[in-house]
């Protein structure tokens with residue numbers, strides 16, 4: 001098979017990280033295959049994960065599956081081609 005998975009072409013994925021519950025373990029950033037989607041920032045003196053490059057997400061759901069407290073939600077919608 002060549003190129004990215006078919007789902008990448010037809011769907012736009014977006015992840016949301018709930019900063020209230022995020023513990024800053026960064027398991028999600030470590031497992032993300034693109035290594036660009038999830039970053040770190042400090043809120044009230046505590047490190048939190050945040051989505052820094054949403055367009056790079058390929059919707060693999062690894063971050064969702066690796067977050068032990070389920071602070072991540074992932075949605076997808078059809079891409080709009082012009």
Ligand code: SF4
Nearest residue numbers: 022023025026028067
């Ligand atoms: S895996 Fe979950 S708790 Fe850990 S940094 Fe990512 S969002 Fe936060």
Ligand code: SF4
Nearest residue numbers: 032057058060061063
């Ligand atoms: S769904 Fe996959 S590509 Fe997207 S942020 Fe999570 S681990 Fe990275």
